[in-house]
Amino acid sequence: MQRRKFLFLITFGSVGTLATNSIVGSKKIKRLKSLLTIEQENMITNYNNNRKNVLKTNLKGEIKKDLIKNRTIWIGKRLYTFAELKDF
DSSP: OOHHHHHHHHHHHHHHHHHHHHHHHHHHHHHHHHHSOHHHHHHHHHHHHTTHHHHHHOHHHHHHHHHHTTOEEEETTEEEETTTTTTO
């Protein structure tokens, strides 16, 4: 295989994979939102609105804090923290 063709395939494959992941990710958020009740959605939104700046700078730390403080919710077979659901 020629070097240019190889580089083209690597680049094209990477861009395609990233585009597919972003489309699937946005559909996943919509699907998760449909599984929550209005009360749960409001509770998560209010909790995350109080800490918007912290979520932007230290998301991993806030996920750990949510696990410790039991700010979690089961959706399907997966446990989500409120910080992970910040994009609602």
